[in-house]
Amino acid sequence: MRPWRIHSVIVVLSTLASGCDDPSIEDTHFRPYNCPTWQCGFNSAEVNGRSIRELNLDGQANGDGVRIVGFVAPQGLLGNYELDTEGDALVARNERGHSLSGPQLIGSIILVKKNGLLELPVPITVLGYQEIDSWADGAAKVPTYALVYPDLGALLGVRNVCNGDLLDALASAATVLAGETYDLTHKTVNPGQTRWLTLACAGSAAAKMRLMNYGPHADFDGEGHPATVAQRQATLKMLTADYCGTGHSYTVNGAPLQWENQDGTVASPGPYGDPEAIWTATGAVCLDATRVPDVDVTCSLPSCSTYTGPAGEWSTYVPD
Numbered sequence: 665m666r667p668w669r670i671h672s673v674i675v676v677l678s679t680l681a682s683g684c685d686d687p688s689i690e691d692t693h694f695r696p697y698n699c700p701t702w703q704c705g706f707n708s709a710e711v712n713g714r715s716i717r718e719l720n721l722d723g724q725a726n727g728d729g730v731r732i733v734g735f736v737a738p739q740g741l742l743g744n745y746e747l748d749t750e751g752d753a754l755v756a757r758n759e760r761g762h763s764l765s766g767p768q769l770i771g772s773i774i775l776v777k778k779n780g781l782l783e784l785p786v787p788i789t790v791l792g793y794q795e796i797d798s799w800a801d802g803a804a805k806v807p808t809y810a811l812v813y814p815d816l817g818a819l820l821g822v823r824n825v826c827n828g829d830l831l832d833a834l835a836s837a838a839t840v841l842a843g844e845t846y847d848l849t850h851k852t853v854n855p856g857q858t859r860w861l862t863l864a865c866a867g868s869a870a871a872k873m874r875l876m877n878y879g880p881h882a883d884f885d886g887e888g889h890p891a892t893v894a895q896r897q898a899t900l901k902m903l904t905a906d907y908c909g910t911g912h913s914y915t916v917n918g919a920p921l922q923w924e925n926q927d928g929t930v931a932s933p934g935p936y937g938d939p940e941a942i943w944t945a946t947g948a949v950c951l952d953a954t955r956v957p958d959v960d961v962t963c964s965l966p967s968c969s970t971y972t973g974p975a976g977e978w979s980t981y982v983p984d
Contacts, residue, residue, distance in 0.1 A: 702796070702866045702875060709825045709838060709863040711786050711813050714778055716825060718845045721747060721859045729779040736787075737764065738771035747774060749842035749861055751881040752874060753807045754790075766807065767793045774811075788813045788825060794836040800877035800929045802886070808836040811863075826865035837866045844880040844896075846870055850911040851904050853897045855880065867917070869903040876930045897945040898977035905955060908963035909947025919955045922981040937983040939968050942976035949973055953982045 715728040743758040792810030815823040826837040864870035884891040905915035922932035941948035950971035
């Protein structure tokens with residue numbers, strides 16, 4: 665991409681950056697069914713219809729043929745910075761050992777490109793940064809980012825990579841899970857994916873896992889250790905209502921649900937409704953109700969009232 669194009673994008677977007685983290689953007693009155701942004705939220709991260717939910721820091725193309733081809737530090741900063749991750753957060757580092765993180769990344773640009781000789785790089789600008797409360801008791805705040813790219817057809821001339829309604833165009837709506845990807849067909853965790861990251865948009869199962877302190881680098885036990893892969897996969901199965909463990913989801917966006925984990929660090933406000941299921945890494949081990957009424961579940965599961973097997977990672981309830 666020619667330098668003048670990059671600079672023009674910075675100038676246009678810098679005029680928007682001052683208000684990008686206004687809390688009013690997160691106002692639940694603007695969400696469908698009055699559902700908070702991080703519970704219902706957005707579609708999967710994409711640029712011009714191409715998925716960027718998974719990106720490789722070394723420029724390897726993802727499953728949709730999109731790869732990172734460059735990084736530009738905020739205006740005025742020199743030093744050949746490269747995009748990286750630290751824990752479950754974005755950072756940029758250079759050869760001198762300097763690093764940028766959190767709000768220091770505002771104004772920087774991640775260049776992505778679809779495979780093809782005639783394809784041009786697309787600049788994704790870090791327009792905002794916000795740390796939001798975890799859903800887990802005592803857990804650290806969760807870094808979130810407003811990531812936008814040029815779109816002449818959009819009202820503001822830019823579009824959030826997490827596509828939502830018009831009022832969410834500048835929202836900090838993406839969080840990061842580093843070194844791990846997620847198979848959304850089979851609802852399974854792919855751990856140990858070195859140099860890969862998942863951009864999880866608000867409302868997605870991966871973003872909810874991060875907010876529940878089940879990220880691959882989260883301090884889950886208070887001693888610096890993350891939840892196990894089995895615990896993370898049980899969380900993914902629970903969030904997607906994969907009752908049978910086959911990858912089929914029996915829920916819809918906005919379906920009400922209450923949950924509590926085995927350790928008691930994540931729990932919905934009570935009183936609880938009817939028991940739904942108990943969850944392990946293989947799916948539900950028992951089932952009493954479905955979060956979407958009258959769903960035809962194709963596997964046979966015992967009632968949770970008579971279940972005597974191993975304790976699950978999660979218990980879920982359907983609100984009255």
